[in-house]
Amino acid sequence: xxxxxxxxxxxxxxxxxxxxxxxxxxxxxxxxxxxxxxxxxxxxxxxxxxxxxxxxxxxxxxxxxxxxxxxxxxxxxxxxxxxxxxxxxxxxxxxxxxxxxxxxxxxxxxxxxxxxxxxxxxxxxxxxxxxxxxxxxxxxxxxxxxxxxxxxxxxxxxxxxxxxxxxxxxxxxxxxxxxxxxxxxxxxxxxxxxxxxxxxxxxxxxxxxxxxxxxxxxxxxxxxxxxxxxxxxxxxxxxxxxxxxxxxxxxxxxxxxxxxxxxxxxxxxxxxxxxxxxxxxxxxxxxxxxxxxxxxxxxxxxxxxxxxxxxxxxxxxxxxxxxxxxxxxxxxxxxxxxxxxxxxxxxxxxxxxxxxxxxxxxxxxxxxxxxxxxxxxxxxxxxxxxxxxxxxxxxxxxxxxxxxxxxxxxxxxxxxxxxxxxxxxxxxxxxxxxxxxxxxxxxxxxxxxxxxxxxxxxxxxxxxxxxxxxxxxxxxxxxxxxxxxxxxxxxxxxxxx
Amino acid sequence: xxxxxxxxxxxxxxxxxxxxxxxxxxxxxxxxxxxxxxxxxxxxxxxxxxxxxxxxxxxxxxxxxxxxxxxxxxxxxxxxxxxxxxxxxxxxxxxxxxxxxxxxxxxxxxxxxxxxxxxxxxxxxxxxxxxxxxxxxxxx
Numbered sequence: 254x255x256x257x258x259x260x261x262x263x264x265x266x267x268x269x270x271x272x273x274x275x276x277x278x279x280x281x282x283x284x285x286x287x288x289x290x291x292x293x294x295x296x297x298x299x300x301x302x303x304x305x306x307x308x309x310x311x312x313x314x315x316x317x318x319x320x321x322x323x324x325x326x327x328x329x330x331x332x333x334x335x336x337x338x339x340x341x342x343x344x345x346x347x348x349x350x351x352x353x354x355x356x357x358x359x360x361x362x363x364x365x366x367x368x369x370x371x372x373x374x375x376x377x378x379x380x381x382x383x384x385x386x387x388x389x390x391x392x393x394x395x396x397x398x399x400x401x402x403x404x405x406x407x408x409x410x411x412x413x414x415x416x417x418x419x420x421x422x423x424x425x426x427x428x429x430x431x432x433x434x435x436x437x438x439x440x441x442x443x444x445x446x447x448x449x450x451x452x453x454x455x456x457x458x459x460x461x462x463x464x465x466x467x468x469x470x471x472x473x474x475x476x477x478x479x480x481x482x483x484x485x486x487x488x489x490x491x492x493x494x495x496x497x498x499x500x501x502x503x504x505x506x507x508x509x510x511x512x513x514x515x516x517x518x519x520x521x522x523x524x525x526x527x528x529x530x531x532x533x534x535x536x537x538x539x540x541x542x543x544x545x546x547x548x549x550x551x552x553x554x555x556x557x558x559x560x561x562x563x564x565x566x567x568x569x570x571x572x573x574x575x576x577x578x579x580x581x582x583x584x585x586x587x588x589x590x591x592x593x594x595x596x597x598x599x600x601x602x603x604x605x606x607x608x609x610x611x612x613x614x615x616x617x618x619x620x621x622x623x624x625x626x627x628x629x630x631x632x633x634x635x636x637x638x639x640x641x642x643x644x645x646x647x648x649x650x651x652x653x654x655x656x657x658x659x660x661x662x663x664x665x666x667x668x669x670x671x672x673x674x675x676x677x678x679x680x681x682x683x684x685x686x687x688x689x690x691x692x693x694x695x696x697x698x699x700x701x702x703x704x705x706x707x708x709x710x711x712x713x714x715x716x717x718x719x720x721x722x723x724x725x726x727x728x729x730x731x732x733x734x735x736x737x738x739x740x741x742x743x744x745x746x747x748x749x750x
Numbered sequence: 751x752x753x754x755x756x757x758x759x760x761x762x763x764x765x766x767x768x769x770x771x772x773x774x775x776x777x778x779x780x781x782x783x784x785x786x787x788x789x790x791x792x793x794x795x796x797x798x799x800x801x802x803x804x805x806x807x808x809x810x811x812x813x814x815x816x817x818x819x820x821x822x823x824x825x826x827x828x829x830x831x832x833x834x835x836x837x838x839x840x841x842x843x844x845x846x847x848x849x850x851x852x853x854x855x856x857x858x859x860x861x862x863x864x865x866x867x868x869x870x871x872x873x874x875x876x877x878x879x880x881x882x883x884x885x886x887x888x889x890x
Contacts, residue, residue, distance in 0.1 A: 258837060258838075261837050261842065261843060264833070264837065264842065264843035265837075268830060268833060268834065268843065271826075271830055272827065272830045272831075272834070274826070275822075275823035275824070275826040275827045275830075276823070276827070277823075278819055278820070278822070278823035279820055279823050279824070279827075281819070317842065317843075318842055319842065319843055319844060320842060320843065320844040320845050320846070321841060321842045321844075321845030321847060
């Protein structure tokens with residue numbers, strides 16, 4: 254039976270989480286089985302992702318015709334080094350978050366909604382994987398909507414009533430973003446008559462000077478920019494991350510914006526082509542300016558947050574700036590740095606939000622005041638936060654260092670040393686906001702909530718520490734990440750020369 | 751409610767016809783305009799008409815929300831299941847050719863089952879949405 258399915262891995266990558274979502278509803282009476290099912294589904298997805306990456310690295314691009322309809326007419330799943338790498342990030346994070354979910358969700362979500370929560374989580378995974386794996390521009394929009402709609406639901410399940418307003422805010426912004434993307438794809442369809450990405454890439458060079466194409470590209474960049482929280486379109490993000498349940502925050506923060514970045518890369522480099530984007534249109538300059546603004550303001554605002562999750566959310570806006578900066582540079586080195594930071598930032602933010610989730614599990618609060626002195630009460634949870642924080646800052650031997658090192662090199666390579674200075678400046682700001690938490694949580698006298706707290710259960714600590722150790726591992730063993738990121742960057746940059 | 755004799759009589763006449771028409775749109779969708787989504791909407795509209803005239807409680811007794819939740823999930827499962835079946839039979843995902851001995855029959859069967867899944871999910875989801883909004887004032 255397995256050999257029958259061997260050629261269908263691209264379809265199964267999306268179908269496995271897709272099927273498990275409705276099963277969650279049917280099995281709703283047995284929450285434990287629902288959780289085990291989701292765990293099995295996410296681990297299966299990870300296994301498929303590893304196998305796909307392996308196949309891509311050894312055999313080149315994989316193409317899969319949905320429903321047996323050949324490529325330009327039917328929906329094609331097309332996997333090269335770029336999306337195999339992003340799929341690995343998404344499924345990897347899902348596989349670590351899912352064991353964590355069991356206890357965290359049981360504590361934070363009302364019992365009758367737990368199966369719904371898991372169903373939404375699986376749908377969200379389905380959407381993100383589908384967006385990444387598909388080679389069809391319209392299909393990207395469909396999966397984007399699947400992931401977005403389930404994310405609104407996930408965020409609104411937070412216990413804090415503000416979760417509802419922040420989910421609604423995200424819904425409004427996200428729908429505008431989705432509509433812009435749809436309009437952009439519509440423009441591309443109008444000028445070429447095709448929706449297949451590879452086919453679009455072949456036909457677009459004939460119509461490079463058309464105003465319609467330029468307008469469509471602008472719509473796409475703004476729409477995807479909203480989804481990836483590109484400054485100044487990031488306003489939905491801080492509240493959404495801050496008030497969502499811990500599990501949802503950890504999963505969404507580590508994957509959703511990454512997939513949006515992937516969609517941007519795909520449209521800029523594969524579909525539209527770098528010649529139009531960077532030479533005919535000023536995409537590079539815009540990306541660089543917005544990256545720097547996001548980097549500086551995100552880090553600055555993070556310093557003044559009283560809510561730790563909100564602080565990390567603003568830090569995410571800044572980190573998106575780093576990723577965007579590499580894209581703006583439009584060199585192989587810059588793209589490598591961006592692809593690397595996609596991976597490393599997923600590890601960092603996943604670990605940080607999971608560590609904060611551990612603290613929240615005991616203290617029921619993520620306000621700095623309430624976390625006073627928590628470090629000595631929950632040394633393992635807070636230790637995880639500190640090490641992941643060091644990685645966020647970019648201290649050597651951590652994953653964060655590797656991607657920032659490449660980003661600085663990429664800036665120097667094109668002679669733009671002010672950008673390198675800004676990258677380092679962003680790290681200094683990160684030191685300030687991470688240190689602020691460390692100072693209060695470690696050296697402050699315990700608050701009433703912290704005094705009662707005990708160490709978080711192993712079910713939360715083990716997954717958190719797996720991500721923390723991954724931060725250290727990938728900070729010292731860069732073979733896999735840099736190798737694949739570089740290959741992905743070169744795949745994207747084929748059109749650069 | 752008991753005073754609206756005209757409404758009740760008309761609704762009683764119309765509801766079965768609407769439901770029947772929904773089935774027609776569903777199962778004749780292969781040959782004429784229609785399909786799962788439209789059929790599901792028409793079916794749900796019939797039940798919602800019943801709920802508007804005869805009240806939410808009676809409707810929830812006839813079409814319980816618990817069953818609807820299961821149905822809404824089973825529709826998706828049916829759709830995805832057809833795809834998995836084609837995988838197991840050696841084709842690509844949702845390649846209906848492999849469902850029967852002859853590709854044409856396979857396509858027939860495939861589109862029939864998939865549209866049935868769409869119809870079931872759309873009808874039950876619409877009703878669930880209606881229940882959620884209509885039941886709010888009663889403090890549910």
